[in-house]
Structures are given as C-alpha cells and as structure tokens.
Amino acid sequence: MRKDFGSKPWFYPMPVLVIGTYGADGKPDAMTAAWGGLYGADMVELCLSAGHKTYGNIKERGAFTVSFADRAHLREADYLGLVSAHDEPDKLGKAGLTAVKSAFVDAPVIAELPVALECELAKFTDDGNVIGRVVNVSADESVLAPDGKPEMGKIAPISYDGVRNEYFVMGEKVGSAFHDGAGLK
Amino acid sequence: MRKDFGSKPWFYPMPVLVIGTYGADGKPDAMTAAWGGLYGADMVELCLSAGHKTYGNIKERGAFTVSFADRAHLREADYLGLVSAHDEPDKLGKAGLTAVKSAFVDAPVIAELPVALECELAKFTDDGNVIGRVVNVSADESVLAPDGKPEMGKIAPISYDGVRNEYFVMGEKVGSAFHDGAGLK
Numbered sequence: 001m002r003k004d005f006g007s008k009p010w011f012y013p014m015p016v017l018v019i020g021t022y023g024a025d026g027k028p029d030a031m032t033a034a035w036g037g038l039y040g041a042d043m044v045e046l047c048l049s050a051g052h053k054t055y056g057n058i059k060e061r062g063a064f065t066v067s068f069a070d071r072a073h074l075r076e077a078d079y080l081g082l083v084s085a086h087d088e089p090d091k092l093g094k095a096g097l098t099a100v101k102s103a104f105v106d107a108p109v110i111a112e113l114p115v116a117l118e119c120e121l122a123k124f125t126d127d128g129n130v131i132g133r134v135v136n137v138s139a140d141e142s143v144l145a146p147d148g149k150p151e152m153g154k155i156a157p158i159s160y161d162g163v164r165n166e167y168f169v170m171g172e173k174v175g176s177a178f179h180d181g182a183g184l185k
Numbered sequence: 186m187r188k189d190f191g192s193k194p195w196f197y198p199m200p201v202l203v204i205g206t207y208g209a210d211g212k213p214d215a216m217t218a219a220w221g222g223l224y225g226a227d228m229v230e231l232c233l234s235a236g237h238k239t240y241g242n243i244k245e246r247g248a249f250t251v252s253f254a255d256r257a258h259l260r261e262a263d264y265l266g267l268v269s270a271h272d273e274p275d276k277l278g279k280a281g282l283t284a285v286k287s288a289f290v291d292a293p294v295i296a297e298l299p300v301a302l303e304c305e306l307a308k309f310t311d312d313g314n315v316i317g318r319v320v321n322v323s324a325d326e327s328v329l330a331p332d333g334k335p336e337m338g339k340i341a342p343i344s345y346d347g348v349r350n351e352y353f354v355m356g357e358k359v360g361s362a363f364h365d366g367a368g369l370k
Contacts, residue, residue, distance in 0.1 A: 003324055010322050011229070012200065012253040075366050078360065078364070117196075129224060134192045135192060136192065138188065141188060144188065164336075170355065178350055181260050181263030181266070181268075184280055
C-alpha cells in the first residue's frame, strides 16, 4: 500500500549546495540551498528566491560557485542557510570560512569545501531559476584518490532531508553503474 | 591545493531517477537518469536527450513519474539506464518491475520503488529540459516511520558517482538543519 502526501518538495538524495558570490562591493558571500541539480553536461540549475542577496549578486556579477557541503562543514553550511547576508554582511567570516577568487569566473571558491563548480551565469529562466555554465570543477587534493580523481568516500557529501530537516552523509559503495544491471538483459 | 578538472557534470550527491511514462500505445516504460533536481516548491527539472523514448512519451502524454532508486533495486535501476525501450519494448517486465497507473497523472508508478513524484508536464524549456509540476508524492508504507512520514533510513536511496560510474547508498544522520549552525550566530 502507498500513502499519498500531495505536492511536496521531496527529493532523494537532495544536495546541500553552498553558493558563493561577490557583492557589488566585491565582498564575498555564500548561502546554502537544496533545490537544484544538473541541467546539462556543462550546466547547473538553482532555484533561489529573488529576495536573496545571492540572487542580486549573480545578476550583478554574472558568476557564482557551487560547493557541496561535506560532513566536516555541516555546521558552517547550516549557518549559511540560516542567516541572511542582509542581516550579517560577513557570513563567511562568522562561519570561519575562507573565500578565494576563482581563476575562472568572477566568484569566490570556499577553500574549506572540497569540491566546487565554478560557473558563469548562462541565464535566468522565465521562472526565475538560475542556469549556470560550469566552466571548471576544482577539488582539493585531500579528496583525490591515487588516480588523481575525486573519491566519494573522501568527499563525504551531505544530503538534506526536507521531510524532517535533517542531514545525512553519503554511505558506502553498493554497485557499479552501466554494469550491475547487465545481467537482466 | 586544489586541482582543476575543466567542465564536468559532477554533482554531490547526484540522484538516480527512474522516470516512468506511458507510450502512445499505453505501454508503460521507464528509464534511469541522473541529471535533474528540484526546480521549485512543486516543480522538478530533468535533462533527458530528445532521442529517448521517454522524451517522446512525456511530449505525447503530458505526464511522468520520478521514482528514486533504492538499494534494494539497484540492479533494476541500472538495467533501466542501460537498455533503450527502442530496443527492448518491455523493459519493466524484463526488470521484474510492476507498473501501476497513478491516480493523479497519466503515468505509471513503479510499485517496487518506495517513493515517487507524480508529475504533470509543465513545459519543455528552450534548452529541451523537462519541467514537471509535482501533483502528488506517494510513498510505500514500508518506508514510513511511526509518525506516518517517509524515513531516509528505510528508503535507502542510492546516488550516482559520475566520476567513477559507481553507486553509493545514503548513510547515517549527521545533523539537524536550521539548527546545527545556530551556534555560529
């Protein structure tokens, strides 16, 4: 038996995205969002309400970064989602996080978060969503495997459970894509 | 030190989405996709190439479901991503999965997958992405907690790692949203 819940913004797994931008004054800012995902091979989509400082910053500077919150920085990511830059202009400083200018786009990379998409604004959709073109993905050496590529277990990304307002961390490897289903062919 | 990887479709955590549709002939079909996310409080976005049977089905019938692949059906979800309905018209049957007509939209719910978004097509964007309006979320009673709402640990959603073509399962609860960051205020 299934139970019906009506229309809900539930999604499994939902990401915890830390959006880094510069304000008109050049001050780095960041906010946390959970509604978004890949929009194409080199595109990402974010649903941010227009009242956020980040929204104005993206409009103004035409760029942003998307970092994935990890287990080690859960408190910091949660803080960046709790507090508005309209109320606390130095959110990053308060969170103890470090903004470093991206070498690719006009937006700050947050040094402590291990993986970031560095994006140019492609457009705002008619619905107000932000579409970014991913110009570069950067990852901290601490999360690379011996083959030089990022490793899920080292990143330890967290996920937001919107049903219960809880965070979960990614667990163990359970299979191989384009492989495990082949036996059903 | 950070390493630059250029433009990559990497995202943490990336979902494993099983898209259920009916063909013009009323036959249920499903495919697996990883590029997509929430687009609004009652909206979801999918990036599906136009060559997929699913894309035509959505255009034709104006509806689809999004089920989240879980650990128990990893093989089945992987199979649905490996094989095209153009080659195997009875993918669901081959995968041993059961299509049940949604009571809300003109699309099949896959009985074995515990949580589904039942969606009406809102539009195709200029970029060809599918935007759906979530009319109902249904969840199997087996994944509900005593409070009657879905529980992450019972759902055990999987995530796709596009760097290594691997699947991971969601792990343990590590914090509370809108709460754990409050101490930094």
